[in-house]
Amino acid sequence: MGPVADPSDVTGDPYLSVVVPVYGAPESLRPLHARVRDVCATMGVTYELILVDDRCPKGSWLVVRQLAEEDSSVIGLRLSRNFGQHAAIQAGLSSVRGTWIVVMDCDLQDIPEEIPALLAKAGEGYDVVRGRRAVRADAWHRRAVSSAFYRLLGFLTGTEQIAEVANFGIYHRRVIDTVTSWDEELKYFPAIIQWVGFARTDLNVSHGQRHEGKSSYNYHSLINLAMSVIVGFSDRPLKLVMSAGLTVAFLSLVVSFAVVLLHFVGAVRVEGWTSIILSLWFIAGCLAFALGLTGLYVGRILVEAKGRPNFIVDQTMNGIKLGNRSGSEKTSSARTKSN
Structure with a gap:
């Protein structure tokens, strides 16, 4: 320029x-x-x-x-x-x-x-x-x-x-x-x-x-x-949610193997419903968040598809009347006055 x-x-x-x-x-x-x-x-x-x-x-x-x-x-x-x-x-x-x-x-x-x-x-x-x-x-x-x-x-x-x-x-x-x-x-x-x-x-x-x-x-x-x-x-939030999901899944797999191994060697007893319920609630919350975020993107696609x-x-x-999405289609090139 x-x-x-x-x-x-x-x-x-x-x-x-x-x-x-x-x-x-x-x-x-x-x-x-x-x-x-x-x-x-x-x-x-x-x-x-x-x-x-x-x-x-x-x-x-x-x-x-x-x-x-x-x-x-x-x-x-x-x-x-x-x-x-x-x-x-x-x-x-x-x-x-x-x-x-x-x-x-x-x-x-x-x-x-x-x-x-x-x-x-x-x-x-x-x-x-x-x-x-x-x-x-x-x-x-x-x-x-x-x-x-x-x-x-x-x-x-x-x-x-x-x-x-x-x-x-x-x-x-x-x-x-x-x-x-x-x-x-x-x-x-x-x-x-x-x-x-x-x-x-x-x-x-x-x-x-x-x-x-x-x-x-x-x-x-x-x-x-x-x-x-x-x-x-941006689709970055979707990528962040996917990365977080993969991270949680990987950590859960590692912890599961560790707990099972410790159980077999007698170092820990796997018991108790509290930890299971809390884990389920946590996972359910993450899933609800991910579904809600996905829903927002689907809703955005719907709005774009309508073309309003x-x-x-x-x-x-002193101007021309516009009524379109981008302003690229003008009804007239002349400057007119309207009330």
Whole structure:
């Protein structure tokens, strides 16, 4: 990947696309728009701001509509229901036109003023520059849970997952085209970006305070997300269960031979129902766990086979209406406004 292209070499499409999944924090949208607009004006680049309303119950769509009516660079997408953050990101990525794509959150914890630094770093020959939060502005227990989540996720998916790196970053168009080019029921954005490769680096960025609302991820939703991502992304848990089963079987065989041998030489008497019952319970628990894990994978296969869309766009502002799994099949190439 060579240096960043001259923004003046345009073909009518914006140079920068900023994709923002929106859920909660409606009061942050106007400041976010103003700061993104000012940053792009300072850099001298054309841009589009794609705000994807994940059916927020707090009236975010009204603000998105107002911004789109005031500024044609604002693209509004409203999903038909709450599909989740990463489905909303996918919906936004499926409609980008820019050469470079920024993904960031709507609550201003991802700081728009860091975009020039990310773009400059990309100019050194990188296709992906992820923002690494050098100092996280979250509570200590939130950081601890997040760190444990990413460590477990990285181990079970066989990828490097860093708690300080989330969605915020800048990505070349060919990376995003690759990500949106195949059908997959769950696309967890950080893991997919890690998996696709390309020239990638991280850049330390500031992490802002949350100005409004709270994270939509609680402990329960984090656990559900981890299970969905692990099952949908990797078969490593199945291999670990198989390895554990083989290890237990081998150790049981060794212990059985040892006990029988000691019994025949009179060193030990094999008796007692307690040890037998405990062993059976242990084995039954292991079998139940293995069957449950297998069931999760079978369920994932069923979901993939159904071919249901990851997201459905209900309304658009200044944009095209999408309604497919990957965003590769667009109903029109024209930018239209609908209510």
